[in-house]
Amino acid sequence: MATRKSNDAEQHPQARTVEDVIVHDDIRNGDEALNFLRKEEIGDELEYVDEKKLLRKIDFMILPLCFMCYLLEYLDKSLLNYASVMGLRTDTNINTNQYANLSLLFYVAFLAFEIPHAYLMQRFPVAKYLGTMVACWGTCVACTAACESYGALVAVRFLLGAFESTISPSLIIITSMWYKRHEQPARVGLWYIGVGLGVVVGSLMSFGFQHYHSTTFTSWQIMFLVVGLFTVFIGILVILFLPDNPMSSRLSHAEKVIAVERLRENNTGIENKRFKLHQALECIRDPQVLLLCLITIAASVPNGAVGSFQSIIINSLGFSSEVTALLQIPSGVIHVISVLLATWSAGRFNARAINVIAWSAIGGLLGGGLLAFLPDENSAGKLVGNYLTQVVGAFLPCVYAFAGGNVAGHTKKVTSNALLLMSFCVGNILGPLTFRDKDAPGYVPAKVTIVAVDSVAIVLTVLLLVYYLWENHKRNKNPVEHQENIEFADLTDMQNKEFRYKY
Numbered sequence: 001m002a003t004r005k006s007n008d009a010e011q012h013p014q015a016r017t018v019e020d021v022i023v024h025d026d027i028r029n030g031d032e033a034l035n036f037l038r039k040e041e042i043g044d045e046l047e048y049v050d051e052k053k054l055l056r057k058i059d060f061m062i063l064p065l066c067f068m069c070y071l072l073e074y075l076d077k078s079l080l081n082y083a084s085v086m087g088l089r090t091d092t093n094i095n096t097n098q099y100a101n102l103s104l105l106f107y108v109a110f111l112a113f114e115i116p117h118a119y120l121m122q123r124f125p126v127a128k129y130l131g132t133m134v135a136c137w138g139t140c141v142a143c144t145a146a147c148e149s150y151g152a153l154v155a156v157r158f159l160l161g162a163f164e165s166t167i168s169p170s171l172i173i174i175t176s177m178w179y180k181r182h183e184q185p186a187r188v189g190l191w192y193i194g195v196g197l198g199v200v201v202g203s204l205m206s207f208g209f210q211h212y213h214s215t216t217f218t219s220w221q222i223m224f225l226v227v228g229l230f231t232v233f234i235g236i237l238v239i240l241f242l243p244d245n246p247m248s249s250r251l252s253h254a255e256k257v258i259a260v261e262r263l264r265e266n267n268t269g270i271e272n273k274r275f276k277l278h279q280a281l282e283c284i285r286d287p288q289v290l291l292l293c294l295i296t297i298a299a300s301v302p303n304g305a306v307g308s309f310q311s312i313i314i315n316s317l318g319f320s321s322e323v324t325a326l327l328q329i330p331s332g333v334i335h336v337i338s339v340l341l342a343t344w345s346a347g348r349f350n351a352r353a354i355n356v357i358a359w360s361a362i363g364g365l366l367g368g369g370l371l372a373f374l375p376d377e378n379s380a381g382k383l384v385g386n387y388l389t390q391v392v393g394a395f396l397p398c399v400y401a402f403a404g405g406n407v408a409g410h411t412k413k414v415t416s417n418a419l420l421l422m423s424f425c426v427g428n429i430l431g432p433l434t435f436r437d438k439d440a441p442g443y444v445p446a447k448v449t450i451v452a453v454d455s456v457a458i459v460l461t462v463l464l465l466v467y468y469l470w471e472n473h474k475r476n477k478n479p480v481e482h483q484e485n486i487e488f489a490d491l492t493d494m495q496n497k498e499f500r501y502k503y
Helices: 002-011 012-025 032-039 044-048 051-083 096-112 114-123 126-144 151-165 167-176 184-192 194-209 219-241 251-259 279-283 287-315 321-326 329-348 352-374 379-407 410-433 444-477
Strands: none
Touching: 002 126, 012 194, 032 251, 044 114, 051 096, 051 126, 051 151, 051 167, 051 184, 051 194, 051 219, 051 251, 051 287, 096 114, 096 151, 096 410, 114 126, 114 167, 114 410, 126 151, 126 167, 126 219, 167 194, 167 251, 167 410, 184 194, 184 329, 194 219, 194 321, 194 379, 287 352, 287 379, 287 410, 287 444, 329 379, 329 410, 329 444, 352 379, 352 444, 379 410, 379 444
16 A cells, blocks of 8 residues: 555655645655744744844845855956956967857856756755855956966866856755745845946956066956955855845744745745656746746857957957956946846836836847947947947846746746756857857847847747746636645645746
Protein backbone atom coordinates (compact mmCIF):
# COMPACT_ATOMS: atom_id res chain seq x y z
CA MET A 1 0.00 0.00 0.00
CA ALA A 2 2.86 2.34 0.86
CA THR A 3 4.48 1.58 -2.49
CA ARG A 4 1.28 2.44 -4.35
CA LYS A 5 1.07 5.81 -2.57
CA SER A 6 4.69 6.57 -3.33
CA ASN A 7 4.26 5.81 -7.02
CA ASP A 8 1.14 7.96 -7.21
CA ALA A 9 3.05 10.80 -5.59
CA GLU A 10 5.84 10.60 -8.13
CA GLN A 11 3.36 10.60 -11.03
CA HIS A 12 1.23 13.40 -9.58
CA PRO A 13 3.57 15.90 -7.89
CA GLN A 14 0.73 18.39 -7.39
CA ALA A 15 -1.30 15.95 -5.29
CA ARG A 16 1.81 15.00 -3.34
CA THR A 17 2.74 18.59 -2.65
CA VAL A 18 -0.71 19.83 -1.64
CA GLU A 19 -1.65 16.82 0.50
CA ASP A 20 1.72 16.21 2.15
CA VAL A 21 2.58 19.81 2.83
CA ILE A 22 -0.78 21.15 3.94
CA VAL A 23 -2.30 18.04 5.49
CA HIS A 24 0.58 15.76 6.47
CA ASP A 25 3.06 18.49 7.44
CA ASP A 26 5.80 17.47 4.98
CA ILE A 27 8.20 20.38 5.56
CA ARG A 28 10.64 19.34 2.82
CA ASN A 29 8.05 19.90 0.09
CA GLY A 30 6.70 23.12 1.55
CA ASP A 31 8.14 26.60 1.60
CA GLU A 32 10.63 27.64 4.29
CA ALA A 33 8.08 30.23 5.38
CA LEU A 34 5.61 27.48 6.29
CA ASN A 35 8.24 25.76 8.39
CA PHE A 36 9.02 29.06 10.11
CA LEU A 37 5.39 29.91 10.88
CA ARG A 38 4.69 26.46 12.32
CA LYS A 39 7.59 26.79 14.74
CA GLU A 40 6.87 30.35 15.82
CA GLU A 41 4.45 31.34 18.55
CA ILE A 42 2.37 34.26 17.34
CA GLY A 43 1.64 36.55 20.26
CA ASP A 44 -0.15 39.84 20.93
CA GLU A 45 3.00 41.80 20.00
CA LEU A 46 2.07 41.37 16.33
CA GLU A 47 -0.70 43.90 16.82
CA TYR A 48 1.89 46.60 17.47
CA VAL A 49 3.81 46.14 14.21
CA ASP A 50 3.13 48.98 11.77
CA GLU A 51 3.35 47.46 8.29
CA LYS A 52 4.25 50.77 6.64
CA LYS A 53 7.14 51.30 9.04
CA LEU A 54 8.18 47.68 8.56
CA LEU A 55 8.18 48.16 4.78
CA ARG A 56 10.42 51.22 5.11
CA LYS A 57 12.75 49.22 7.36
CA ILE A 58 12.91 46.41 4.80
CA ASP A 59 13.58 48.93 2.02
CA PHE A 60 16.50 50.42 3.95
CA MET A 61 17.89 46.97 4.75
CA ILE A 62 17.60 45.50 1.23
CA LEU A 63 17.54 48.12 -1.51
CA PRO A 64 20.81 50.11 -1.00
CA LEU A 65 22.98 47.00 -1.30
CA CYS A 66 20.91 45.63 -4.20
CA PHE A 67 21.27 48.97 -5.95
CA MET A 68 25.04 49.08 -5.43
CA CYS A 69 25.41 45.54 -6.76
CA TYR A 70 23.46 46.32 -9.91
CA LEU A 71 25.20 49.65 -10.47
CA LEU A 72 28.60 47.97 -10.20
CA GLU A 73 27.50 45.05 -12.39
CA TYR A 74 26.65 47.46 -15.19
CA LEU A 75 29.59 49.79 -14.56
CA ASP A 76 32.14 46.99 -14.41
CA LYS A 77 31.07 45.35 -17.66
CA SER A 78 30.80 48.79 -19.34
CA LEU A 79 34.31 49.93 -18.44
CA LEU A 80 35.42 48.35 -21.71
CA ASN A 81 33.09 50.75 -23.55
CA TYR A 82 34.77 53.77 -21.89
CA ALA A 83 38.27 52.35 -22.19
CA SER A 84 37.75 51.87 -25.95
CA VAL A 85 38.25 55.63 -26.47
CA MET A 86 40.90 55.95 -23.73
CA GLY A 87 43.61 54.03 -25.57
CA LEU A 88 42.78 50.43 -24.69
CA ARG A 89 42.33 49.33 -28.31
CA THR A 90 45.66 50.87 -29.29
CA ASP A 91 47.56 49.65 -26.21
CA THR A 92 46.35 46.06 -26.64
CA ASN A 93 46.43 46.17 -30.45
CA ILE A 94 42.84 44.98 -31.07
CA ASN A 95 40.58 45.81 -34.04
CA THR A 96 36.82 46.44 -34.19
CA ASN A 97 35.95 42.77 -34.70
CA GLN A 98 38.11 41.69 -31.75
CA TYR A 99 36.55 44.42 -29.62
CA ALA A 100 33.09 43.14 -30.56
CA ASN A 101 34.23 39.61 -29.69
CA LEU A 102 35.11 40.76 -26.16
CA SER A 103 31.50 41.84 -25.64
CA LEU A 104 30.32 38.58 -27.18
CA LEU A 105 32.55 36.44 -24.94
CA PHE A 106 31.28 38.21 -21.84
CA TYR A 107 27.71 37.23 -22.69
CA VAL A 108 28.70 33.72 -23.78
CA ALA A 109 30.06 33.15 -20.28
CA PHE A 110 27.03 34.95 -18.82
CA LEU A 111 24.77 32.51 -20.66
CA ALA A 112 26.80 29.37 -19.91
CA PHE A 113 26.80 29.90 -16.14
CA GLU A 114 23.13 30.85 -15.62
CA ILE A 115 21.93 27.27 -14.99
CA PRO A 116 24.79 26.40 -12.56
CA HIS A 117 24.15 29.66 -10.69
CA ALA A 118 20.42 28.92 -10.52
CA TYR A 119 21.08 25.53 -8.90
CA LEU A 120 23.70 26.90 -6.48
CA MET A 121 21.52 29.86 -5.48
CA GLN A 122 18.80 27.44 -4.44
CA ARG A 123 21.24 25.29 -2.46
CA PHE A 124 23.18 28.05 -0.69
CA PRO A 125 22.13 31.22 1.20
CA VAL A 126 21.31 33.59 -1.66
CA ALA A 127 22.78 36.80 -0.18
CA LYS A 128 26.06 35.15 0.83
CA TYR A 129 26.32 33.60 -2.64
CA LEU A 130 25.64 36.95 -4.30
CA GLY A 131 28.25 38.75 -2.17
CA THR A 132 30.87 36.13 -3.00
CA MET A 133 30.23 36.51 -6.73
CA VAL A 134 30.42 40.32 -6.47
CA ALA A 135 33.84 40.08 -4.82
CA CYS A 136 34.98 37.60 -7.48
CA TRP A 137 33.98 39.76 -10.43
CA GLY A 138 35.54 42.79 -8.73
CA THR A 139 38.81 40.88 -8.68
CA CYS A 140 38.45 40.24 -12.44
CA VAL A 141 37.89 43.94 -13.09
CA ALA A 142 41.00 44.87 -11.12
CA CYS A 143 43.03 42.26 -13.03
CA THR A 144 41.99 43.83 -16.35
CA ALA A 145 44.44 46.64 -15.56
CA ALA A 146 47.26 44.15 -16.12
CA CYS A 147 46.06 43.03 -19.57
CA GLU A 148 48.42 43.84 -22.43
CA SER A 149 47.02 41.63 -25.20
CA TYR A 150 43.82 40.40 -26.79
CA GLY A 151 44.25 36.96 -25.21
CA ALA A 152 44.48 38.39 -21.70
CA LEU A 153 41.36 40.49 -22.27
CA VAL A 154 39.51 37.40 -23.51
CA ALA A 155 40.31 35.57 -20.27
CA VAL A 156 39.22 38.31 -17.86
CA ARG A 157 36.08 39.16 -19.85
CA PHE A 158 34.99 35.52 -19.87
CA LEU A 159 35.50 35.22 -16.09
CA LEU A 160 33.75 38.55 -15.56
CA GLY A 161 30.70 37.26 -17.43
CA ALA A 162 30.75 33.99 -15.49
CA PHE A 163 30.65 35.74 -12.11
CA GLU A 164 28.31 38.59 -13.07
CA SER A 165 25.67 36.20 -14.42
CA THR A 166 24.41 35.64 -10.89
CA ILE A 167 23.30 39.24 -10.37
CA SER A 168 19.82 39.55 -11.91
CA PRO A 169 18.46 36.10 -10.91
CA SER A 170 19.58 36.62 -7.32
CA LEU A 171 18.11 40.13 -7.09
CA ILE A 172 14.80 38.94 -8.59
CA ILE A 173 14.66 36.17 -5.97
CA ILE A 174 15.54 38.59 -3.17
CA THR A 175 12.89 41.08 -4.29
CA SER A 176 10.17 38.41 -4.56
CA MET A 177 10.92 37.03 -1.06
CA TRP A 178 10.46 40.43 0.61
CA TYR A 179 7.73 42.29 -1.30
CA LYS A 180 4.12 41.90 -2.37
CA ARG A 181 3.51 41.59 -6.09
CA HIS A 182 2.24 45.17 -6.52
CA GLU A 183 5.30 46.43 -4.59
CA GLN A 184 7.81 44.52 -6.69
CA PRO A 185 7.96 46.59 -9.91
CA ALA A 186 8.89 49.79 -8.07
CA ARG A 187 11.54 47.95 -6.00
CA VAL A 188 12.98 46.30 -9.09
CA GLY A 189 13.11 49.76 -10.63
CA LEU A 190 14.96 51.19 -7.63
CA TRP A 191 17.83 48.71 -7.97
CA TYR A 192 17.65 48.59 -11.75
CA ILE A 193 18.31 52.35 -12.07
CA GLY A 194 21.86 51.34 -11.19
CA VAL A 195 22.21 50.86 -14.97
CA GLY A 196 21.40 54.50 -15.74
CA LEU A 197 23.40 55.87 -12.85
CA GLY A 198 26.21 53.53 -13.88
CA VAL A 199 26.27 55.33 -17.24
CA VAL A 200 26.51 58.70 -15.48
CA VAL A 201 29.20 57.54 -13.06
CA GLY A 202 31.12 55.76 -15.80
CA SER A 203 31.03 58.79 -18.10
CA LEU A 204 32.28 61.12 -15.36
CA MET A 205 34.95 58.62 -14.34
CA SER A 206 36.09 58.22 -17.94
CA PHE A 207 36.30 61.99 -18.35
CA GLY A 208 38.19 62.34 -15.09
CA PHE A 209 40.61 59.47 -15.64
CA GLN A 210 41.42 60.78 -19.11
CA HIS A 211 43.13 63.66 -17.33
CA TYR A 212 45.27 61.22 -15.30
CA HIS A 213 48.84 60.88 -16.54
CA SER A 214 51.48 58.57 -15.09
CA THR A 215 54.43 56.51 -16.18
CA THR A 216 53.15 53.60 -14.05
CA PHE A 217 49.54 53.23 -15.24
CA THR A 218 47.63 54.45 -18.26
CA SER A 219 44.32 56.22 -17.66
CA TRP A 220 42.23 53.14 -18.50
CA GLN A 221 44.38 50.86 -16.32
CA ILE A 222 43.97 52.95 -13.17
CA MET A 223 40.22 53.15 -13.88
CA PHE A 224 39.89 49.34 -13.95
CA LEU A 225 42.05 48.96 -10.83
CA VAL A 226 40.14 51.50 -8.69
CA VAL A 227 36.66 50.30 -9.69
CA GLY A 228 37.62 46.64 -9.26
CA LEU A 229 38.88 47.11 -5.71
CA PHE A 230 35.76 49.10 -4.77
CA THR A 231 33.58 46.28 -6.13
CA VAL A 232 35.39 43.74 -3.93
CA PHE A 233 34.64 45.99 -0.93
CA ILE A 234 30.91 46.09 -1.77
CA GLY A 235 30.87 42.30 -2.15
CA ILE A 236 32.18 41.96 1.40
CA LEU A 237 29.45 44.33 2.67
CA VAL A 238 26.79 42.20 0.95
CA ILE A 239 28.11 39.05 2.65
CA LEU A 240 28.06 40.76 6.05
CA PHE A 241 24.85 42.79 5.96
CA LEU A 242 22.35 41.57 3.32
CA PRO A 243 19.95 39.03 4.89
CA ASP A 244 19.35 35.73 3.09
CA ASN A 245 15.59 35.74 3.75
CA PRO A 246 13.04 37.35 6.13
CA MET A 247 13.23 34.42 8.56
CA SER A 248 16.99 34.83 9.22
CA SER A 249 17.09 38.64 9.06
CA ARG A 250 17.84 41.18 11.78
CA LEU A 251 14.14 41.98 12.19
CA SER A 252 12.45 41.42 15.54
CA HIS A 253 10.41 38.28 16.14
CA ALA A 254 7.11 40.06 15.48
CA GLU A 255 8.48 41.82 12.40
CA LYS A 256 9.70 38.54 10.92
CA VAL A 257 6.27 36.97 11.30
CA ILE A 258 4.55 39.96 9.71
CA ALA A 259 7.16 40.13 6.94
CA VAL A 260 6.31 36.51 6.08
CA GLU A 261 2.54 36.68 6.60
CA ARG A 262 2.14 39.75 4.38
CA LEU A 263 3.42 37.72 1.42
CA ARG A 264 0.60 35.16 1.53
CA GLU A 265 -1.30 37.10 -1.11
CA ASN A 266 1.55 36.60 -3.61
CA ASN A 267 0.94 32.83 -3.80
CA THR A 268 4.58 32.49 -4.90
CA GLY A 269 6.22 31.46 -1.60
CA ILE A 270 9.55 32.67 -0.26
CA GLU A 271 12.17 29.91 -0.39
CA ASN A 272 12.64 26.16 -0.68
CA LYS A 273 16.10 24.53 -0.73
CA ARG A 274 14.92 21.31 -2.39
CA PHE A 275 15.32 21.07 -6.17
CA LYS A 276 12.11 19.76 -7.76
CA LEU A 277 12.56 18.36 -11.23
CA HIS A 278 8.87 18.53 -12.13
CA GLN A 279 8.89 22.29 -11.51
CA ALA A 280 11.93 22.78 -13.75
CA LEU A 281 10.27 20.75 -16.52
CA GLU A 282 7.04 22.70 -16.15
CA CYS A 283 9.02 25.93 -16.48
CA ILE A 284 10.46 24.82 -19.81
CA ARG A 285 6.95 23.99 -21.12
CA ASP A 286 5.26 27.14 -19.76
CA PRO A 287 3.97 29.47 -22.54
CA GLN A 288 4.52 32.59 -20.42
CA VAL A 289 8.18 31.70 -19.82
CA LEU A 290 8.69 31.05 -23.54
CA LEU A 291 7.15 34.41 -24.46
CA LEU A 292 9.12 36.25 -21.77
CA CYS A 293 12.33 34.72 -23.09
CA LEU A 294 11.55 35.67 -26.70
CA ILE A 295 10.64 39.23 -25.67
CA THR A 296 13.89 39.50 -23.74
CA ILE A 297 15.98 38.28 -26.68
CA ALA A 298 14.36 40.75 -29.07
CA ALA A 299 14.63 43.74 -26.76
CA SER A 300 18.18 42.89 -25.63
CA VAL A 301 19.69 43.11 -29.12
CA PRO A 302 19.60 46.95 -29.02
CA ASN A 303 20.90 46.87 -25.46
CA GLY A 304 23.94 44.85 -26.47
CA ALA A 305 24.55 46.93 -29.59
CA VAL A 306 24.19 50.42 -28.13
CA GLY A 307 25.65 49.50 -24.75
CA SER A 308 28.90 48.24 -26.23
CA PHE A 309 29.22 50.73 -29.08
CA GLN A 310 27.75 53.94 -27.66
CA SER A 311 31.15 55.59 -27.28
CA ILE A 312 32.06 54.64 -30.84
CA ILE A 313 28.69 55.87 -32.19
CA ILE A 314 29.02 59.27 -30.51
CA ASN A 315 32.70 59.54 -31.37
CA SER A 316 31.86 58.84 -35.03
CA LEU A 317 29.60 61.93 -35.05
CA GLY A 318 32.74 64.09 -34.84
CA PHE A 319 33.18 64.57 -31.09
CA SER A 320 36.49 64.22 -29.24
CA SER A 321 37.12 61.40 -26.75
CA GLU A 322 36.65 63.72 -23.75
CA VAL A 323 33.41 65.20 -25.11
CA THR A 324 32.21 61.71 -26.07
CA ALA A 325 32.50 60.67 -22.42
CA LEU A 326 30.44 63.64 -21.25
CA LEU A 327 27.81 63.21 -23.97
CA GLN A 328 26.96 59.78 -22.56
CA ILE A 329 25.73 61.32 -19.29
CA PRO A 330 22.27 62.24 -20.67
CA SER A 331 21.86 58.58 -21.69
CA GLY A 332 22.11 57.56 -18.05
CA VAL A 333 19.72 60.28 -16.90
CA ILE A 334 17.14 59.32 -19.54
CA HIS A 335 17.50 55.67 -18.56
CA VAL A 336 16.88 56.42 -14.86
CA ILE A 337 13.80 58.55 -15.58
CA SER A 338 12.26 55.99 -17.96
CA VAL A 339 12.88 53.08 -15.56
CA LEU A 340 11.36 54.92 -12.59
CA LEU A 341 8.30 55.92 -14.63
CA ALA A 342 7.90 52.43 -16.08
CA THR A 343 8.22 50.51 -12.81
CA TRP A 344 6.09 52.95 -10.81
CA SER A 345 3.23 52.84 -13.30
CA ALA A 346 3.60 49.07 -13.80
CA GLY A 347 2.98 48.42 -10.08
CA ARG A 348 0.52 51.26 -9.50
CA PHE A 349 -1.77 50.42 -12.44
CA ASN A 350 -0.94 46.73 -12.99
CA ALA A 351 0.44 47.75 -16.41
CA ARG A 352 3.64 45.80 -17.01
CA ALA A 353 2.79 44.79 -20.59
CA ILE A 354 1.65 48.30 -21.59
CA ASN A 355 4.97 49.70 -20.34
CA VAL A 356 7.03 47.14 -22.27
CA ILE A 357 5.14 48.06 -25.46
CA ALA A 358 5.31 51.83 -24.93
CA TRP A 359 9.01 52.07 -24.08
CA SER A 360 9.97 49.65 -26.84
CA ALA A 361 8.11 51.85 -29.33
CA ILE A 362 9.78 55.05 -28.10
CA GLY A 363 13.29 53.62 -27.86
CA GLY A 364 13.38 51.00 -30.57
CA LEU A 365 11.12 52.42 -33.27
CA LEU A 366 11.62 56.17 -32.80
CA GLY A 367 15.18 56.22 -31.41
CA GLY A 368 16.42 53.46 -33.68
CA GLY A 369 14.70 55.08 -36.64
CA LEU A 370 16.45 58.42 -36.07
CA LEU A 371 19.82 56.67 -35.83
CA ALA A 372 19.24 54.58 -38.93
CA PHE A 373 17.49 56.90 -41.36
CA LEU A 374 18.60 60.47 -40.64
CA PRO A 375 21.33 61.77 -43.00
CA ASP A 376 24.90 61.57 -41.68
CA GLU A 377 25.27 65.34 -41.50
CA ASN A 378 22.42 65.59 -38.99
CA SER A 379 24.60 64.87 -35.95
CA ALA A 380 22.17 66.47 -33.49
CA GLY A 381 19.27 64.30 -34.66
CA LYS A 382 21.36 61.15 -34.50
CA LEU A 383 22.51 62.08 -31.00
CA VAL A 384 18.85 62.45 -29.97
CA GLY A 385 18.14 59.05 -31.51
CA ASN A 386 21.00 57.55 -29.50
CA TYR A 387 19.53 59.00 -26.32
CA LEU A 388 16.03 57.71 -27.09
CA THR A 389 17.34 54.18 -27.57
CA GLN A 390 18.27 54.23 -23.89
CA VAL A 391 14.60 54.04 -22.83
CA VAL A 392 14.41 50.53 -24.28
CA GLY A 393 16.11 49.49 -21.04
CA ALA A 394 12.89 50.28 -19.16
CA PHE A 395 11.39 47.07 -20.56
CA LEU A 396 13.73 44.80 -18.59
CA PRO A 397 12.63 45.67 -15.02
CA CYS A 398 9.03 45.15 -16.15
CA VAL A 399 9.97 41.71 -17.49
CA TYR A 400 11.77 41.00 -14.21
CA ALA A 401 8.58 42.00 -12.39
CA PHE A 402 6.62 39.58 -14.60
CA ALA A 403 8.99 36.78 -13.63
CA GLY A 404 9.08 37.68 -9.94
CA GLY A 405 5.31 38.01 -9.55
CA ASN A 406 3.85 35.54 -12.06
CA VAL A 407 6.10 32.50 -11.63
CA ALA A 408 5.46 30.44 -8.49
CA GLY A 409 7.28 27.46 -7.02
CA HIS A 410 10.86 28.07 -5.92
CA THR A 411 12.54 25.67 -8.34
CA LYS A 412 10.40 26.97 -11.19
CA LYS A 413 11.22 30.52 -10.18
CA VAL A 414 15.00 30.07 -10.18
CA THR A 415 14.78 28.10 -13.44
CA SER A 416 12.72 30.80 -15.14
CA ASN A 417 15.12 33.49 -13.92
CA ALA A 418 18.03 31.55 -15.38
CA LEU A 419 16.24 31.10 -18.73
CA LEU A 420 15.31 34.77 -18.75
CA LEU A 421 18.89 35.88 -18.22
CA MET A 422 20.12 33.37 -20.78
CA SER A 423 17.76 35.05 -23.23
CA PHE A 424 19.15 38.41 -22.18
CA CYS A 425 22.60 37.06 -23.01
CA VAL A 426 21.53 35.81 -26.43
CA GLY A 427 20.25 39.28 -27.30
CA ASN A 428 23.40 40.93 -26.03
CA ILE A 429 25.55 38.46 -27.96
CA LEU A 430 23.69 39.18 -31.21
CA GLY A 431 23.66 42.96 -30.67
CA PRO A 432 27.40 43.68 -30.98
CA LEU A 433 27.64 41.31 -33.97
CA THR A 434 25.45 43.69 -35.97
CA PHE A 435 28.32 46.21 -35.89
CA ARG A 436 30.80 45.21 -38.60
CA ASP A 437 33.99 46.86 -39.83
CA LYS A 438 32.67 47.06 -43.39
CA ASP A 439 29.67 49.13 -42.23
CA ALA A 440 31.80 51.80 -40.50
CA PRO A 441 31.46 54.65 -39.72
CA GLY A 442 27.64 54.79 -40.03
CA TYR A 443 26.81 51.16 -39.08
CA VAL A 444 23.39 51.59 -40.74
CA PRO A 445 22.48 47.83 -40.83
CA ALA A 446 23.03 47.63 -37.05
CA LYS A 447 20.71 50.60 -36.50
CA VAL A 448 18.02 49.18 -38.77
CA THR A 449 18.20 45.97 -36.72
CA ILE A 450 17.23 47.96 -33.61
CA VAL A 451 13.95 48.99 -35.27
CA ALA A 452 13.22 45.47 -36.49
CA VAL A 453 13.79 43.54 -33.28
CA ASP A 454 11.88 46.02 -31.12
CA SER A 455 8.92 45.66 -33.46
CA VAL A 456 9.06 41.91 -32.82
CA ALA A 457 9.23 42.53 -29.04
CA ILE A 458 6.04 44.61 -29.19
CA VAL A 459 4.12 41.88 -31.05
CA LEU A 460 5.28 39.21 -28.60
CA THR A 461 4.27 41.35 -25.61
CA VAL A 462 0.75 41.67 -27.02
CA LEU A 463 0.61 37.85 -27.25
CA LEU A 464 1.78 37.56 -23.62
CA LEU A 465 -0.91 39.98 -22.48
CA VAL A 466 -3.56 37.96 -24.32
CA TYR A 467 -2.29 34.75 -22.68
CA TYR A 468 -2.54 36.21 -19.16
CA LEU A 469 -6.05 37.56 -19.78
CA TRP A 470 -7.17 34.20 -21.20
CA GLU A 471 -5.66 32.18 -18.34
CA ASN A 472 -7.19 34.42 -15.65
CA HIS A 473 -10.58 34.32 -17.38
CA LYS A 474 -10.46 30.51 -17.51
CA ARG A 475 -9.66 30.27 -13.79
CA ASN A 476 -12.33 32.81 -12.83
CA LYS A 477 -14.92 30.69 -14.64
CA ASN A 478 -13.90 27.63 -12.60
CA PRO A 479 -13.13 28.89 -9.07
CA VAL A 480 -11.75 26.46 -6.48
CA GLU A 481 -12.23 26.32 -2.73
CA HIS A 482 -9.40 27.94 -0.77
CA GLN A 483 -7.02 25.54 1.03
CA GLU A 484 -5.33 26.80 4.17
CA ASN A 485 -1.57 27.51 3.78
CA ILE A 486 -1.64 26.78 0.06
CA GLU A 487 0.26 30.08 -0.34
CA PHE A 488 3.33 28.48 1.25
CA ALA A 489 2.97 24.96 -0.19
CA ASP A 490 5.64 25.68 -2.83
CA LEU A 491 3.20 25.07 -5.66
CA THR A 492 3.75 26.45 -9.15
CA ASP A 493 1.43 29.01 -10.71
CA MET A 494 0.04 26.22 -12.94
CA GLN A 495 -0.59 23.84 -10.02
CA ASN A 496 -2.22 26.43 -7.77
CA LYS A 497 -5.58 27.25 -9.36
CA GLU A 498 -6.10 30.06 -6.83
CA PHE A 499 -3.24 31.91 -8.50
CA ARG A 500 -4.02 34.88 -10.78
CA TYR A 501 -1.53 36.50 -13.15
CA LYS A 502 -0.58 40.17 -13.01
CA TYR A 503 -0.15 41.84 -16.37
